[in-house]
Amino acid sequence: MPVLPGAEPYAHDGSDVGVLLIHGFSGNPQSMRPWGxxxxxxxxxxxxxxLPGHGTTWQEMNRTRWQDWYAVADREFRELRERCSHVFVGGLSMGGSLALAIAEEHGPRVSGLVLVNPAVKFNDWRLRLIPVLKYVMPSAAPIGSDIKKPGVTELAYERAAVHAAHSQFVAWRTVVRDLPEVTQPVLLLRSTEDHVVPAASSELILSQISSQDVTEILLHESYHVATLDNDAPRIFEESVAFIERLSSERLSS
Known part of the structure; x- marks a missing residue:
C-alpha cells in the first residue's frame, strides 16, 4: 500500500538519550515531524x-487494530532502549494513550512521558453505538486537522475508520485501569480549546497516575493538533527542558 507523501516515518541518531514520538488516530508522522x-x-x-493503517487509506486502517499500533510503538521503544541509556516517550492524542500503555508495561525503563492532548476518554454518547454501527457504517466524519493556526493542515484521513476506532475505545479500558502503575515523570500539555478530546481525558489521567513529578501546561492558542499549531514552539521547548532536566538528574544520581 503506497504511503502518502509526508507520512513517512522519521528517525535521527543522536546522543544516548532517546525519544519516541507517537502520532494520533487517523494521523501519521507528519503531525510529529517538526517536534521530532x-x-x-x-x-x-x-x-x-x-503506525499500521495510518498514512495510507482509511480502508486499510479499518483492517488494523490497537494491538497492531501498540506492537509497532513497543518495538520502537525496545530498540531505543538497546541503543540509549534513557528513553522518553511522547504522544499526541491516541499516541498519548499508547505512551501510557508503554509506561504501564515497561515501568522505570521509561524515563518520562510527554503527553499532548492525550486521549483515553470521549464524552460523546454516540460512541456507545459504535459496537453496532461498525457493522453498518465502516467510516464516519473525519476528526483530523483540528488546528487554530491559519494555513496549516494535518495530513489526516478524509473519513474516520469506525472498526479501528472501536478497537481504540476498547483498549482505553485497560489503559485507564492500569493508570496507577504509571510512576514516571509526566509533562502534560493540554489545549484549552480542543474539538476532539475533552479536558476530562487529561483530568482522568492526572487523577489516576501515581507519578510524583507531574507538570501540566495549558495551551491557549492551539486546538487539538497542537504539535502543528500556534503553541508548537512551546511544546518543543518545554519537552527539551523536561528531557534535559531528567537526564541530568539521572546522570548525577
Whole structure:
C-alpha cells in the first residue's frame, strides 16, 4: 500500500538519550515531524514511527487494530532502549494513550512521558453505538486537522475508520485501569480549546497516575493538533527542558 507523501516515518541518531514520538488516530508522522526535528537538533536520538493503517487509506486502517499500533510503538521503544541509556516517550492524542500503555508495561525503563492532548476518554454518547454501527457504517466524519493556526493542515484521513476506532475505545479500558502503575515523570500539555478530546481525558489521567513529578501546561492558542499549531514552539521547548532536566538528574544520581 503506497504511503502518502509526508507520512513517512522519521528517525535521527543522536546522543544516548532517546525519544519516541507517537502520532494520533487517523494521523501519521507528519503531525510529529517538526517536534521530532526539534528534538534531533537538541541532540537526542529520535524515532517517529508510522503506525499500521495510518498514512495510507482509511480502508486499510479499518483492517488494523490497537494491538497492531501498540506492537509497532513497543518495538520502537525496545530498540531505543538497546541503543540509549534513557528513553522518553511522547504522544499526541491516541499516541498519548499508547505512551501510557508503554509506561504501564515497561515501568522505570521509561524515563518520562510527554503527553499532548492525550486521549483515553470521549464524552460523546454516540460512541456507545459504535459496537453496532461498525457493522453498518465502516467510516464516519473525519476528526483530523483540528488546528487554530491559519494555513496549516494535518495530513489526516478524509473519513474516520469506525472498526479501528472501536478497537481504540476498547483498549482505553485497560489503559485507564492500569493508570496507577504509571510512576514516571509526566509533562502534560493540554489545549484549552480542543474539538476532539475533552479536558476530562487529561483530568482522568492526572487523577489516576501515581507519578510524583507531574507538570501540566495549558495551551491557549492551539486546538487539538497542537504539535502543528500556534503553541508548537512551546511544546518543543518545554519537552527539551523536561528531557534535559531528567537526564541530568539521572546522570548525577
Amino acid at each position: 526535528e526539534h528534538l534531533a537538533e537538541a541532540g537526542f536520538t529520535v524515532r517517529v514511527p508510522r
